[in-house]
Amino acid sequence: MNYLVTVAIFIGIQAIAANGLNVIVGYAGQISLGHAAFFGIGAYASALLTTKAGMTFWQALPFVLLITGSIGLLLGMPSLRLREDFLAVTTIGINFIVESIFQYIPFFGGALGISNIPSIRLFGTRLRGWPFLGVVAFFLLLSLLANRKFTKSCAGLACFAIREEETAAASMGVSPVRFKLLAFVIGTAMAGIAGALYAHTMRFIAATDFGFPHSVNFMSMVVLGGIGTLWGPTLGAIILGLLPEIFRPLIQYRMLINALILLLMIRFQPGGILGGSSVLARLFRRRPSHG
Amino acid sequence: MDEIILEVRAVCMQFGGLHAVENVSFVQRRGEILGLIGPNGAGKTTLFNVISGVYRPTSGSVLFKGRDTTGFPPHRMAELGLGRTFQIVRPFPDLTVIENVMVPLHLARYRNILASFTSWNTKTIRSEALRLLEETGIADLAELRAGLLPLGNQRKLELARALALQPALLLLDETFSGLRHEEIDIIANLVRKVREKGISILLIEHNMKVAMGLSDRVVVLDHGRLLAEGDPESVRRNPAVIEAYLGKGSMSYAS
Ligand SMILES: Nc1ncnc2c1ncn2[C@@H]1O[C@H](COP(=O)(O)OP(=O)(O)OP(=O)(O)O)[C@@H](O)[C@H]1O
Ligand SMILES: [Mg+2]
Numbered sequence: 001m002n003y004l005v006t007v008a009i010f011i012g013i014q015a016i017a018a019n020g021l022n023v024i025v026g027y028a029g030q031i032s033l034g035h036a037a038f039f040g041i042g043a044y045a046s047a048l049l050t051t052k053a054g055m056t057f058w059q060a061l062p063f064v065l066l067i068t069g070s071i072g073l074l075l076g077m078p079s080l081r082l083r084e085d086f087l088a089v090t091t092i093g094i095n096f097i098v099e100s101i102f103q104y105i106p107f108f109g110g111a112l113g114i115s116n117i118p119s120i121r122l123f124g125t126r127l128r129g130w131p132f133l134g135v136v137a138f139f140l141l142l143s144l145l146a147n148r149k150f151t152k153s154c155a156g157l158a159c160f161a162i163r164e165e166e167t168a169a170a171s172m173g174v175s176p177v178r179f180k181l182l183a184f185v186i187g188t189a190m191a192g193i194a195g196a197l198y199a200h201t202m203r204f205i206a207a208t209d210f211g212f213p214h215s216v217n218f219m220s221m222v223v224l225g226g227i228g229t230l231w232g233p234t235l236g237a238i239i240l241g242l243l244p245e246i247f248r249p250l251i252q253y254r255m256l257i258n259a260l261i262l263l264l265m266i267r268f269q270p271g272g273i274l275g276g277s278s279v280l281a282r283l284f285r286r287r288p289s290h291g
Numbered sequence: 292m293d294e295i296i297l298e299v300r301a302v303c304m305q306f307g308g309l310h311a312v313e314n315v316s317f318v319q320r321r322g323e324i325l326g327l328i329g330p331n332g333a334g335k336t337t338l339f340n341v342i343s344g345v346y347r348p349t350s351g352s353v354l355f356k357g358r359d360t361t362g363f364p365p366h367r368m369a370e371l372g373l374g375r376t377f378q379i380v381r382p383f384p385d386l387t388v389i390e391n392v393m394v395p396l397h398l399a400r401y402r403n404i405l406a407s408f409t410s411w412n413t414k415t416i417r418s419e420a421l422r423l424l425e426e427t428g429i430a431d432l433a434e435l436r437a438g439l440l441p442l443g444n445q446r447k448l449e450l451a452r453a454l455a456l457q458p459a460l461l462l463l464d465e466t467f468s469g470l471r472h473e474e475i476d477i478i479a480n481l482v483r484k485v486r487e488k489g490i491s492i493l494l495i496e497h498n499m500k501v502a503m504g505l506s507d508r509v510v511v512l513d514h515g516r517l518l519a520e521g522d523p524e525s526v527r528r529n530p531a532v533i534e535a536y537l538g539k540g541s542m543s544y545a546s
Binding site for chain 2 (some may be wrong): 164165170225
């Protein structure tokens with residue numbers, strides 16, 4: 001039972017991050033292959049604020065959001081100038097840079113990472129197992145609600161317009177700069193929350209937890225489940241989270257399998273399981289354009 | 292009626308060594324339908340892109356509603372009241388036709404992050420969008436994905452979207468090409484109706500019958516330069532204009 005709860009916690013955390021990536025990639029149409037960097041920034045921010053500044057998880061949370069969101073704003077700038085393919089490479093570069101900063105700068109614990117991260121407490125009790133899963137589920141629900149609200153807002157419509165045809169969107173009063181950056185801020189802030197939850201469940205983090213392969217993992221979840229759909233990223237996180245648990249021997253090939261799934265989906269079912277023309281999509285449909 | 296809505300002052304636009312627009316100046320009065328004609332590659336679309344902020348001119352300036360808007364980004368020009376269509380149509384392909392029109396209808400909300408978090412799919416906006424689709428004759432296609440429409444209907448959609456901005460000046464880049472005869476008449480009437488509401492229209496058109504029939508005045512470009520300017524009749528008889536078109540063999544009176 002404990003084992004299942006642990007698996008569910010990790011799936012939930014990854015789903016939150018994948019929902020964030022969906023805002024950037026699915027709603028605003030901006031490629032990002034460096035999402036794990038923001039997951040990491042959230043994790044390190046919360047770990048440092050709780051271990052070094054003595055805050056609780058809940059006190060640190062607003063700062064975590066602020067820090068990841070602002071860095072997301074800063075690192076979203078390249079999306080304003082670069083073509084898609086260059087942006088893909090740039091975001092990968094950002095991922096490697098952030099990972100090396102964690103790895104080599106002593107302030108971030110260097111190769112040893114940060115340990116003894118406190119558990120989350122609520123009303124004086126330490127949350128482990130089921131109660132922690134409850135907190136994760138709460139934030140997952142929040143991220144889904146936020147995404148639903150976003151797709152129904154004018155800001156969401158502006159992002160769809162930019163995704164579909166940037167020049168036309170601009171000629172209709174939509175500032176590409178403003179709304180791309182907004183998508184990056186929302187998306188990276190969600191990754192930040194997920195990262196913070198990760199730090200406090202693991203209680204030990206190191207730079208390699210946030211490397212480029214993890215960005216590929218997040219992207220695979222979004223693409224597998226259905227890019228730009230409300231439930232797709234969560235479904236993708238569940239499938240990719242369960243697969244290696246069910247097929248134990250596959251666990252060492254996890255990254256390879258993720259990359260393979262990404263390529264196969266893009267080739268044969270670009271809309272993902274819940275997207276576009278798939279059977280499931282019609283049963284379970286949440287096209288962004290229809291809110 | 293003598294107020295000036297648009298002034299193009301000595302605009303030059305170079306791409307590398309290519310002078311796409313060279314030292315072009317003209318003015319458009321408020322409420323006027325001004326035709327912009329010229330052979331292929333004359334620089335008409337480039338001039339539209341300069342006016343609407345897609346390109347910053349190499350030199351020269353653009354004055355819109357009496358204010359220097361040179362180098363303003365396209366979304367600022369839209370906010371100021373400039374609507375445009377694209378020669379190579381640019382619908383939002385995965386959105387439905389009605390959603391395409393709802394994008395510009397929220398113009399005022401995009402200027403403010405807080406306002407942009409209000410809901411976009413409201414009854415009032417929907418019925419306003421539907422009204423525009425009825426005006427342009429594609430209301431029955433409202434729920435179709437815009438990418439599935441044939442070219443003619445995509446051009447009407449572009450017109451509906453531009454009108455949704457409630458612009459003071461409307462730039463139409465070959466909106467009539469790809470339309471059938473009866474469709475041309477319908478859209479031409481719509482353009483006249485739009486002008487009656489006080490909206491100024493600058494239109495690029497290869498179909499001379501349409502261009503001359505609609506325009507109060509005509510500006511002719513050739514090789515990036517201003518070749519002639521005046522009322523349709525005098526421009527039509529201008530030897531330099533005839534020469535430019537005969538040279539390219541493209542002065543067509545058919546559609
Ligand atoms: N972005 C660009 N980069 C380089 N050259 C360009 C660019 N845009 C236009 N040109 C060139 O500028 C010249 C003018 O093109 P433009 O599209 O403005 O002509 P046009 O009058 O609209 O022609 P048409 O009637 O065929 O639409 C052409 O030689 C074209 O190849
Ligand atoms: Mg042109």
